[in-house]
Amino acid sequence: MSEAVIRVVGLGKSYTTAAGLFPALKAVDLRVDAGEFVAIMGPSGSGKSTFMNLLGCLDTPTHGDYFLVGRNVAQLDKDQLAVLRNRTIGFVFQGFNLLPRMTLEDNVALPLVYAGVDRDSRRARARQELGRVGLADYASSLPSRISGGQQQRVAIARALINSPPLILADEPTGNLDSQTSEEIMTLFAGLNRQGITIVLVTHENDIAAHAQRQVRFRDGRIVSDQPTPARESA
């Protein structure tokens, strides 16, 4: 059996608040294998984002272990984590998080700058990724000139550019209307068919329906983990 893309064991995170230590995530175990498309669901405040930040190596757990493509991230320093994020993870955020002063092409190419790729290759690959999300014509536009759905496509192109095995998306359709959301989810499903592992947070059933597996959180714990039920007719 090959190594899981994500394996967490007893993972927990407590925030220090004015009222004392607040356990947002409590001893979570999860394994995600290569090629899976997992939807993380649950009510607001159930710890989904906390969990995603840990999966993204953006935050450090208070207890438990996390193995990303077989590596124990607790043993890596800040710069090693940066390199790991750069090569292994593509992030898609709810608020798109494009850099407003850069052209779309430069936004998409930015991970390659930190990967040390030369300028010509960066440009060629950025255009290719923009084409993959259907925005080849907007390469030299600024983010403010395109719609939210288009911005999220650009963010997906950026997430893809370093060919990471894993995409983490925390409510990527949260700021989009239902039709645009549907388009974005179709895009994700297509990427998943190409072999990319996807972990995506949503609290909408329609969105989660695109995944093969649904993991539900409540009060910082996983309360259910099952395959997506067959789709009802709309």
Place this chain on the structure above:
Amino acid sequence: MRKAMLGEAWRAMGANRLRTVLTMLGMVIGVGSVVLMLAIGQGAQYAVAQTISTMGSNLYILISGSTSASGLRSGGGGGPTLTVADGEAISELDGVANVAPVHQGTQQLVYGANNWNTTVVGTTPNYLEARAWTLVSGYPFGDSDVRSATRVALIGQTAVDNLFGSDDPLGKTLRIRQSPFVVVGVLGRKGQNLDGRDQDDTVIIPLTTAQRKVFGTPFVGSVRLMMVQATSAEAMPLVEKSLTALLRQRHRIREDQENDFYLRNLAAAADSAAETTRVMSMLLGAIASVSLLVGGIGIMNIMLVSVTERTREIGIRMAIGARQRDILTQFLLEALMISVAGCLIGLLIGIGGALLTNALTDMVIVISGTAVLVAFGVAAAVGVFFGYYPAHRAAGLDPIEALRHQ
């Protein structure tokens, strides 16, 4: 990679142009004033060095009369205490190169319809040698002219300009106190002395002629001034000692009596003038450096604001793989770019200001390559030094904290 970052730094500068320009202004003013002040300071040093070189080297002025705390006062109430014979005795001393007794005063020169008040110097041929004064035309007078008190004159450039205009003065006859003098030589230009007096506003004639026919002194053979030149700077202390001993003996001064003469070391005066201008130019530079410092603090201030404003951007960059040193480099480059750009503009303005100062005043301006390089180096150092703290702060941000920042 570095190139991509340079491009980004450039873009960041362009993103808030007014702010960038205002930040740069601090560096512009700082570097501009350093360059200008150094140019003025070095110009002053150059001017003093130039003046000193016209003075003649290793020189003393021997002055008749005694000194006291209040300065110089006339000795014994009578005439000058120094004699031509004293001068001859001094010239025999070890380490003495030249001795020239001087009797000088202001007189009116007349040539044709022109007249001009100038300093008439009665002296011996040694005077020119001691002052390292060369002639541009004609010949100097000799010892025989002094012995027979001939009416010959060497004329300085300012006197030439005012009396003769564009005429060639050589061989012409001018009058001093009704006596006719033939101009036998024209002195080279020397400019101002350390006290700011025009050294070219002068006429030099034989000492004997001056005393008998121009000034009409009752003390012929005695003088108030003597130029004494040592053979070298090293010989000067020895000359000072032996000359004092010799004169005290010749003037029969008792142990408990003060000297009836005063020896002024012109070389030392020159050194102190040079030192004064050196200190002054350092002071100017130091004051200007303060504005450079203020410019640097301005950069730090703006960079700190920029880091705070761009916290979210930093978070995004970290999420997609920026290492700490990438963020550090990015912000350091931005600070460096602002300060180097400010420095370049400041250099241009400083050099322009120096040239303008030169054009509008008669101040000497020296723009040295070293000063420019130093200003540039300091500006770059200021950029790195004051840019480091904000950049370090940016690089040290926690990725998730930065991403949460609104």
